[in-house]
Amino acid sequence: MIEVENLRxxxxxxxxxxxxxxxxxxxxxxxxxxxxxxxxxxxxxVTARSLAGLAGPGAQVSADRFTVDGRDxxxxxxxxxxxxxxxxxxxxLQDALVSLDPLRTVGAEIGEVLRTHGIGERRDRxxxxxxxxxxxxxxxxxxxxxxxxxxxxGGLRQRALIASALAGGPRLLIxxxxxxxxxxTVQAQILTLLAERRAAGxxxxxxxxxxxxxxxxxxxxLVMKDGRIVESGTxxxxxxxxxxxxxxxxxxxxxxxRRPARTEPGPVVAEATALRKVYGDRTVVRDVGVSxxxxxxxxxxxxxxxxxxxxxxxxxxxxxxxxGHVRFEGEPFxxxxxxxxxxxxxxxxxxxxxxxxxxxPRWTVRxxxxxxxxxxxxxxxxxxxxxxxxxxxxxxxxxxxxxQRQRVAVARAIAPRxxxxxxxxxxxxxxxxxxxxxLDLLAGIRETDGxxxxxxxxxxxxxxxxxxxxxxxxxxxxxxxxxxKAVFDHAGHEYTRxxxxxxxxxxxxx
Amino acid sequence: MIAAAGRRxxxxxxxxxxAATAAYVALLAAPGDTVDSIIGDGxxxxxxRSQIIAEWGLDRPVILxxxxxxxxxxxxxxxxxxxxxxxxxxxxxxxxxxxxxxxLAAAGVGIVLAVVLAVTTRRxxxxxxxxxxxxxxxxxxxxxxxIVLLSVFSFHFGLFPVSGDRDLSALVLPALTMGLPIAxxxxxxxxxxxxxxxxxxxAVTARARGxxxxxxxxxxxxxxALLPAVALLGWSFGVLIGGxxxxxxxxxxPGLGQVAVSAVSSGDMPVVMAVVxxxxxxxxxxxxxxxxxxxxxxxxxRRS
Numbered sequence: 001m002i003e004v005e006n007l008r009x010x011x012x013x014x015x016x017x018x019x020x021x022x023x024x025x026x027x028x029x030x031x032x033x034x035x036x037x038x039x040x041x042x043x044x045x046v047t048a049r050s051l052a053g054l055a056g057p058g059a060q061v062s063a064d065r066f067t068v069d070g071r072d073x074x075x076x077x078x079x080x081x082x083x084x085x086x087x088x089x090x091x092x093l094q095d096a097l098v099s100l101d102p103l104r105t106v107g108a109e110i111g112e113v114l115r116t117h118g119i120g121e122r123r124d125r126x127x128x129x130x131x132x133x134x135x136x137x138x139x140x141x142x143x144x145x146x147x148x149x150x151x152x153x154g155g156l157r158q159r160a161l162i163a164s165a166l167a168g169g170p171r172l173l174i175x176x177x178x179x180x181x182x183x184x185t186v187q188a189q190i191l192t193l194l195a196e197r198r199a200a201g202x203x204x205x206x207x208x209x210x211x212x213x214x215x216x217x218x219x220x221x222l223v224m225k226d227g228r229i230v231e232s233g234t235x236x237x238x239x240x241x242x243x244x245x246x247x248x249x250x251x252x253x254x255x256x257x258r259r260p261a262r263t264e265p266g267p268v269v270a271e272a273t274a275l276r277k278v279y280g281d282r283t284v285v286r287d288v289g290v291s292x293x294x295x296x297x298x299x300x301x302x303x304x305x306x307x308x309x310x311x312x313x314x315x316x317x318x319x320x321x322x323x324g325h326v327r328f329e330g331e332p333f334x335x336x337x338x339x340x341x342x343x344x345x346x347x348x349x350x351x352x353x354x355x356x357x358x359x360x361p362r363w364t365v366r367x368x369x370x371x372x373x374x375x376x377x378x379x380x381x382x383x384x385x386x387x388x389x390x391x392x393x394x395x396x397x398x399x400x401x402x403x404q405r406q407r408v409a410v411a412r413a414i415a416p417r418x419x420x421x422x423x424x425x426x427x428x429x430x431x432x433x434x435x436x437x438x439l440d441l442l443a444g445i446r447e448t449d450g451x452x453x454x455x456x457x458x459x460x461x462x463x464x465x466x467x468x469x470x471x472x473x474x475x476x477x478x479x480x481x482x483x484x485k486a487v488f489d490h491a492g493h494e495y496t497r498x499x500x501x502x503x504x505x506x507x508x509x510x
Numbered sequence: 511m512i513a514a515a516g517r518r519x520x521x522x523x524x525x526x527x528x529a530a531t532a533a534y535v536a537l538l539a540a541p542g543d544t545v546d547s548i549i550g551d552g553x554x555x556x557x558x559r560s561q562i563i564a565e566w567g568l569d570r571p572v573i574l575x576x577x578x579x580x581x582x583x584x585x586x587x588x589x590x591x592x593x594x595x596x597x598x599x600x601x602x603x604x605x606x607x608x609x610x611x612x613x614l615a616a617a618g619v620g621i622v623l624a625v626v627l628a629v630t631t632r633r634x635x636x637x638x639x640x641x642x643x644x645x646x647x648x649x650x651x652x653x654x655x656x657i658v659l660l661s662v663f664s665f666h667f668g669l670f671p672v673s674g675d676r677d678l679s680a681l682v683l684p685a686l687t688m689g690l691p692i693a694x695x696x697x698x699x700x701x702x703x704x705x706x707x708x709x710x711x712x713a714v715t716a717r718a719r720g721x722x723x724x725x726x727x728x729x730x731x732x733x734x735a736l737l738p739a740v741a742l743l744g745w746s747f748g749v750l751i752g753g754x755x756x757x758x759x760x761x762x763x764p765g766l767g768q769v770a771v772s773a774v775s776s777g778d779m780p781v782v783m784a785v786v787x788x789x790x791x792x793x794x795x796x797x798x799x800x801x802x803x804x805x806x807x808x809x810x811x812r813r814s
Contacts, residue, residue, distance in 0.1 A: 049714075052718055054714060054717055054718060078723070082720045082721075082722065083720070084720075085717065085718050085719060085720035086718065086719040086720035087720060089718075090718070091714075091715065091718035093711050093714060093715055093718075094711070095711065098711045098712060099711040099712055099714075099715045100712055100715065101712040101715075101716065101730050102712070102808075102809075102810060103730075103733045103734060103807065103809065103810075104730075112716070112719055112721070113719045113720070116719055116720050116721055117720055148809040148810070150809070150810050161715070164715070164719070165718075167719075168719070168720070
């Protein structure tokens with residue numbers, strides 16, 4: 001179906017050339033599910049997109065052999081590619097919120113494929129769109145087709161995007177990180193949907209940074225690093241007998257590793273009692289009580305919309321509770337004017353999911369970290385603590401990798417020696433191996449500084465790896481809490497069990 | 511929805527009131543005596559002066575005169591022109607349509623030209639040439655553009671009339687003169703918006719469906735690019751109003767601009783006030799339409 005030999009993709013930028021793909025060879029047989037695994041920058045997305053002639057602006061694609069659907073695509077024209085796109089190959093991109101045009105209805109987006117390729121009669125198209133939405137298990141397809149992407153939940157958006165990729169009846173489905181932006185339970189549903197397509201005879205090319213996500217579906221896995229395939233094989237063999245150190249690293253990251261506390265927790269640092277937050281007629285947080293001790297890492301899990309972020313904002317004093325109160329280091333922290341909170345703020349720090357948007361893009365690392373330091377203190381020792389050398393001092397956030405940026409965020413958070421750091425999805429945007437490094441870093445800081453961490457995440461795997469205690473939040477209520485091991489091994493609440501079941505695990509099939 | 515509309519109308523009235531009051535204060539502070547303005551070139555004697563003061567109520571406290579002006583304005587009576595001794599609404603009314611025609615035509619020329627330029631000049635050289643020409647047009651004073659257009663198309667080729675407002679052909683050159691700078695600015699904003707939209711993942715998805723590049727541009731990217739352009743257009747109406755004054759005199763057209771200039775220089779306060787109120791009303795109206803256009807273009811702005 002697809003045969004590629006020595007594929008190279010070079011991006012010609014104004015000043016330099018970037019070799020994104022450096023001689024990759026593989027084949028995809030009909031009915032197969034092949035996974036392309038690697039970290040961001042490994043060239044996996046570019047490889048996948050060049051199969052649809054969409055490597056990107058300024059890309060130069062060359063290959064010794066480049067056969068798609070029996071046709072030699074070397075030197076193919078735009079017209080040749082357009083005939084294949086949507087018809088032979090459907091493409092699903094990562095985040096449906098931005099991959100569907102936000103200004104057009106879902107129905108218009110799906111129908112566009114039919115219109116472009118002149119599939120079916122015009123009057124049958126609405127019915128066909130509804131059928132496609134039904135096929136991907138979107139409830140109330142009639143209503144959904146008339147809605148806009150922002151009116152749909154993340155899971156429904158992703159389903160709609162898959163429906164639009166399926167509309168042209170393609171034989172090959174290319175899914176680029178199809179579940180990365182989704183909650184664990186929704187992620188599991190989308191994977192089930194893809195498994196269904198595979199069972200229906202569709203050929204699948206999955207691209208992911210997470211081995212656990214693809215291990216369930218893929219027949220074969222190709223591991224990419226720095227634009228090359230470093231290892232490949234059937235899923236069972238690759239997972240049980242990985243040869244390349246990089247593959248082993250990915251497997252270790254997917255399996256996770258506990259980072260237990262080595263010291264007993266100290267006195268209570270922050271405490272919230274009977275917290276309640278009402279926005280209009282919606283109660284977002286209901287009677288939540290939580291206490292965090294010195295040197296303790298408390299995990300907060302729940303799906304999007306469960307009230308995690310609001311709870312964090314209450315604890316951080318960004319918004320006042322409707323009722324209940326927050327105490328920090330024994331002093332009242334809620335219900336007091338911001339001016340009274342300000343001197344305490346240095347002792348309470350925050351790490352956001354996406355440091356790129358939390359940093360001023362015009363500030364250098366020196367200035368970003370320096371802002372959190374006292375007068376005359378140098379940023380270098382703090383950066384050294386998070387494993388960054390002085391060479392990053394004069395760089396701007398854009399010039400750093402995702403992992404480096406999150407390290408800078410950690411440096412800025414620990415610079416004023418806080419007693420509590422609230423981390424909101426701090427590793428969700430990172431590759432798995434970088435994720436592990438940042439988790440190591442945070443666990444180490446708890447150990448050396450005795451800093452308490454409130455760790456918010458929708459990823460239960462991450463919570464299991466780092467937290468001592470966990471709180472499970474559903475509809476603004478704590479439905480279950482306790483030591484991580486107890487909760488993960490013997491979940492008492494139905495919701496917790498659903499969350500746990502949805503966590504992708506490495507499945508070694510033989 | 512009704513509450514939102516109510517807020518808009520309220521905000522619009524507030525703008526009108528502030529504009530009228532600001533103009534009132536500015537004219538009070540301006541040098542020159544009201545009685546002098548009313549007399550103009552007519553006979554002047556202490557008796558006539560006292561008659562005028564009594565007739566126009568000029569001996570009353572300023573604040574009373576102001577309240578009286580507002581009260582009559584609310585009822586649609588903008589007073590009588592000092593100079594022409596006719597109701598202001600009549601004086602303005604006759605000049606409103608020629609100016610409005612010019613402004614609408616100019617806006618139309620600007621929008622159409624900008625969209626066509628931004629969409630058709632995507633390739634490297636066309637883009638550069640178009641971009642540079644836009645900058646040249648934007649940085650040239652409009653009256654100069656007008657004079658150049660006149661000398662080429664009217665004096666040299668004789669295609670369009672030199673002045674007046676007899677028929678549609680007389681509208682072409684003034685509309686172009688005012689429309690070109692708008693087109694230049696708008697095209698730059700649109701092109702920027704198109705570039706950004708075409709970089710978004712949804713554009714990649716659209717291409718992955720097998721769409722032609724032109725279809726991606728027109729069906730997807732253009733709507734995204736329109737958002738900032740609409741905001742700019744609402745703002746540029748203010749420039750249009752200011753521009754009519756000069757353009758109308760270059761092309762010898764009737765219109766509000768001419769009236770405003772002569773009213774300001776002769777201190778004909780009621781006429782000046784009316785011009786200000788009408789311009790402010792136009793500005794409010796155009797920006798309300800722009801806001802509605804936003805809702806039409808971007809469903810995310812519509813609430814529930």
